[in-house]
Amino acid sequence: MKQATKFIHAGVEPDPSTGAIMTPIYQTSTFVQEGPAQHKGYEYARSQNPTRTALEKAYAAIENGKFGLAFSSGVAATDAVIKLLQPGDEIIAASDMYGGTYRLFTKIFEKFGLKFHYVDMQDAKNIEPLINSNTKLIWAETPTNPLMNIVDIAAVSAIAKKHSQILVCVDNTFATPYLQNPLDLGADIVMHSATKYLGGHSDIIQGCLMMNDAGLREKLYFIQKSTGAVPGPMDCFLALRGIKTLHVRMQRHCENGEKIANYLKSNTKVGRVYWCGFSDHPGYETAKKQMRGFGGMMSFTLKDDNVETAKKFLSSTKLFALAESLGGVESLVNHPASMTHASIPREERIKNGLTDSLIRLSVGIEDADDLIEDLQQAIG
Ligand code: P1T
Numbered sequence: 001m002k003q004a005t006k007f008i009h010a011g012v013e014p015d016p017s018t019g020a021i022m023t024p025i026y027q028t029s030t031f032v033q034e035g036p037a038q039h040k041g042y043e044y045a046r047s048q049n050p051t052r053t054a055l056e057k058a059y060a061a062i063e064n065g066k067f068g069l070a071f072s073s074g075v076a077a078t079d080a081v082i083k084l085l086q087p088g089d090e091i092i093a094a095s096d097m098y099g100g101t102y103r104l105f106t107k108i109f110e111k112f113g114l115k116f117h118y119v120d121m122q123d124a125k126n127i128e129p130l131i132n133s134n135t136k137l138i139w140a141e142t143p144t145n146p147l148m149n150i151v152d153i154a155a156v157s158a159i160a161k162k163h164s165q166i167l168v169c170v171d172n173t174f175a176t177p178y179l180q181n182p183l184d185l186g187a188d189i190v191m192h193s194a195t196k197y198l199g200g201h202s203d204i205i206q207g208c209l210m211m212n213d214a215g216l217r218e219k220l221y222f223i224q225k226s227t228g229a230v231p232g233p234m235d236c237f238l239a240l241r242g243i244k245t246l247h248v249r250m251q252r253h254c255e256n257g258e259k260i261a262n263y264l265k266s267n268t269k270v271g272r273v274y275w276c277g278f279s280d281h282p283g284y285e286t287a288k289k290q291m292r293g294f295g296g297m298m299s300f301t302l303k304d305d306n307v308e309t310a311k312k313f314l315s316s317t318k319l320f321a322l323a324e325s326l327g328g329v330e331s332l333v334n335h336p337a338s339m340t341h342a343s344i345p346r347e348e349r350i351k352n353g354l355t356d357s358l359i360r361l362s363v364g365i366e367d368a369d370d371l372i373e374d375l376q377q378a379i380g
Helices: 003-009 050-062 074-082 099-112 153-161 214-227 233-243 246-266 284-290 307-314 346-351 368-379
Strands: 067-071 090-094 115-119 135-141 167-171 189-193 207-211 270-274 297-302 332-334 359-362
Touching: 003 050, 003 246, 050 067, 050 207, 050 233, 067 074, 067 214, 074 099, 074 135, 074 167, 074 189, 074 207, 074 214, 090 099, 099 115, 099 135, 135 153, 153 167, 153 284, 207 214, 246 270, 246 297, 246 368, 297 307, 307 359
Parallel strands: 090 115, 090 135, 135 167, 167 189
Antiparallel strands: 067 207, 189 207, 270 297, 297 359, 332 359
16 A cells, blocks of 8 residues: 555544444443453543554554553653663663653653663764673664764664563654655664654654564563553544645655755755755665655754854744744754753753754744745844
8 A cells, every 4th residue: 555545544444333424433441341351442541542543553454563552752652662671671772862852861760770771873883892682672763853864774783683681662753654764674663753753743752662563562562551551542633633634745745845954055054964865965875775855854053153143043033933842744843952952951952952042943833935034034
């Protein structure tokens, strides 16, 4: 089945009781049983809910996976993956990633005896020297938030496959399944902040995991129901609705992204533009190999590269709303150093290239000319 058809139909069947074409919002906490343990597959809504079941089937299908699991946030989905591990286990993660993921690893899980190593994963070979018998997970994000670095998923997965105990999980939030399918490239788990492009309308917080291995699905399902970070049925309904237009939205995000990236590059007041669709981007060849387009996320600095000028720009846009998050139909602008990545220690951040003056754009699906006009007046 072609992608566009899959995004619209994945997981959804006419409702068995009424024929409703849209999966109803099963707003219920529990399900009546005919006798003890005699039920229709639904017992208690933390464990199963029909709206969530439809969404989880859709999640599996859009990432070419066998199984999908929905969580109450992207961070909750990441949390579930790390709970597969035990004290003493080691994780290799990319040094550039969403600040909240870094915070979860360093502030929550390190104190439970997990050891995290952070490497520049733009060269997969950097991983190998860190592998030992305790290494259980490689955590990759690509393109990375906010520097748009590219990790070669097939190369990282091939290294992991040499060691049977190592799982690879890829945070595919920025690329979305429209552009990239990590399971097809050898990853064991795909994670998304569905809050972003999958939901697509800035109206839910949600996360998900997709995988092919039934044993892994059982372990993650056990964690999902035991720790309880499940999304409510209304949010599942909204995510299901969002997925139906993912391909159409992404097409426009990619078109607008290219126009805006080129506009910024040509503006003499702009310094460096971080967008993986430029042929001089260090990860361009890998991006071209593993992605079907380059998306609408980018970061840049102004030539007058200081925090005050950046802040003035951030307060001057009118269409680009200054806010955390990304991937919605409306354009957003963000200051990673003080907003989404504030939990990463400054020295650590700067060492990896995330300066105080970096500006991140989530290019929406408005008219590109209007967006360029807005950037133009804000740059001045
Ligand atoms: O916000 P939540 O749904 O819990 O997802 C966390 C998350 C995980 N991975 C990536 C790549 C992300 O970008 C995020 C959330 N990011 C933002 C809120 C942001 O503005 O970058």
